[in-house]
Amino acid sequence: MVTAKMVQALAARLDKAELLVTDGAVFPVAGLADYAVVRNGDGTQMYLVRITDGHENCTCPDYQQRQKAAGMPCKHLLAAQLALENTPQPPAAPVAMLPTKIDPSAGLAAIMAPRKVAA
Numbered sequence: 001m002v003t004a005k006m007v008q009a010l011a012a013r014l015d016k017a018e019l020l021v022t023d024g025a026v027f028p029v030a031g032l033a034d035y036a037v038v039r040n041g042d043g044t045q046m047y048l049v050r051i052t053d054g055h056e057n058c059t060c061p062d063y064q065q066r067q068k069a070a071g072m073p074c075k076h077l078l079a080a081q082l083a084l085e086n087t088p089q090p091p092a093a094p095v096a097m098l099p100t101k102i103d104p105s106a107g108l109a110a111i112m113a114p115r116k117v118a119a
């Protein structure tokens with residue numbers, strides 16, 4: 001069960017996570033909506049965080065060595081969740097229409113629709 005001590009530890013971690021968000025330490029990763037790069041408290045390290053439900057991960061030592069096994073989020077994971085879940089994702093860019101390739105040897109016939117010659 002989740003003990004009072006665990007909740008206290010999580011609450012303290014959430015406070016640190018909120019500080020990271022307000023400090024602008026969470027950076028979205030272009031094209032990867034479930035990922036963020038989070039700078040640590042003193043600005044010496046950057047960690048890659050994935051918030052995908054069931055596939056959460058952070059590259060920090062705390063998560064890799066302790067929290068992952070305990071099923072607990074590190075402060076970077078919490079910060080990424082706070083920052084990303086409040087940011088609406090931009091709509092997917094429309095797929096660009098590529099011009100149809102034209103074989104130059106076919107000449108104009110490749111471009112112009114064949115005309116039916118009236119009989």
Ligand SMILES: [Zn+2]
Nearest residue numbers: 058060074076
């Ligand atoms: Zn972490």
